Amino acid sequence: MNKLLDFFAAVHAPFLHARGYAGTLALLRVLQPVPGERILELGFGTGQTQVELLSRFPALELHGVEKSPRMLAAARRRFRFCGLRPNLLQRYETTLPYPDGYFDAVFCESVLAIVPDAELPGLFAEIHRVLKPGGRLCANESLWREGTAPATIAEINETCLAAFGLVQASGAYPYPADWQRLGENAGFTVRTLQSLEAVSDQPGPMLPGRRWRAALFSRWGWLKKKLWPRFRQQERRLREQEQQFAAYGLYLMGWLLVFDKKEGTT
Numbered sequence: 001m002n003k004l005l006d007f008f009a010a011v012h013a014p015f016l017h018a019r020g021y022a023g024t025l026a027l028l029r030v031l032q033p034v035p036g037e038r039i040l041e042l043g044f045g046t047g048q049t050q051v052e053l054l055s056r057f058p059a060l061e062l063h064g065v066e067k068s069p070r071m072l073a074a075a076r077r078r079f080r081f082c083g084l085r086p087n088l089l090q091r092y093e094t095t096l097p098y099p100d101g102y103f104d105a106v107f108c109e110s111v112l113a114i115v116p117d118a119e120l121p122g123l124f125a126e127i128h129r130v131l132k133p134g135g136r137l138c139a140n141e142s143l144w145r146e147g148t149a150p151a152t153i154a155e156i157n158e159t160c161l162a163a164f165g166l167v168q169a170s171g172a173y174p175y176p177a178d179w180q181r182l183g184e185n186a187g188f189t190v191r192t193l194q195s196l197e198a199v200s201d202q203p204g205p206m207l208p209g210r211r212w213r214a215a216l217f218s219r220w221g222w223l224k225k226k227l228w229p230r231f232r233q234q235e236r237r238l239r240e241q242e243q244q245f246a247a248y249g250l251y252l253m254g255w256l257l258v259f260d261k262k263e264g265t266t
C-alpha cells in the first residue's frame, strides 16, 4: 500500500509518466501494435492508456498487471465506465501469471525505474520469459541526467521515499547505458534508447468514443479532487511537497526504451 498511489487511484489520475499524453503517443508509435497481437501492459495505473490502445486497436488481446489493488480497482471502474470488460486486468506479486512465450509485446510507462533496484533484473527476466521470440518490450521511463552525482541521486531518492514512499528513478541503473546493460543481461537486444525531450506536446485526449469517456472519467476524478474535503486536503499537501521538491525534476529526463527478444531464444 502506498498513500500517494492510493490518492492517484482515488482521483482517477491518468498519464502519470514523462511527457503525459504526448509520451503515450510516442510510446504507441514505437510499440506499433498489429491487430490480433497479444500485448501486456505492466503497471497500468488507472488504465487510461489501456483504453487509448483498445480504442485505436480493438482487435488486440490486451492484458494488464498491476501491483496496487487500488489502481486495479480504479482501472476496472474506468473500463466499466467506457463500456469495456476488465477481465484481462489482474493483480500480481512477483511472478507474471502467464506461460512462457505468451506475448507479442510488453509495455509500461513509468514503472520499471521505480521498482526497487534489487528486483529490476528479476523483473526483466520475467518480461523476457513471457515474450515470444522476436517480441518487444517498450518502456517510457524517467532516468537521471548524465552527470548527476550518485550522492545527489541517493539524497533525492531517500527524501522522496520518506515523503511519498517512492523513489524518483533507479539509483543502481541511473543512465540509458545502464538500461542497455540490464536489457542485454536479460537476453534482449536494444533497438532504441530515445530521449522524450524532443516529443512535441499534444492536446489532451478529448476524442470520440471510448477515449472521450475515458477522459470524462479522469475529469470526474479531477472534480472529486477539487470538491471532496479529504482529497482537497491531500492535494494541498501534495502540492506543497511538489513545490518543495520541484528542483528534483531538473535532474530527470524521460526516455523511450525498446528491447527485442532475440529470435530462436526461449
Ligand SMILES: C[S@@+](CC[C@H](N)C(=O)[O-])C[C@H]1O[C@@H](n2cnc3c(N)ncnc32)[C@H](O)[C@@H]1O
Pocket: 005, 013, 014, 015, 016, 017, 042, 043, 044, 045, 046, 065, 066, 067, 068, 071, 108, 109, 110, 111, 114, 115, 123
Ligand atoms: C507512476 S505509476 C504509473 C501508472 C501508469 N503506467 C501511468 O503512466 O499512468 C506506477 C504504477 O506502477 C505500478 N507498479 C509498481 N511496481 C510494479 C510492478 N512491479 N509491476 C506492476 N505494476 C507496478 C504502481 O502500482 C503504479 O500504478
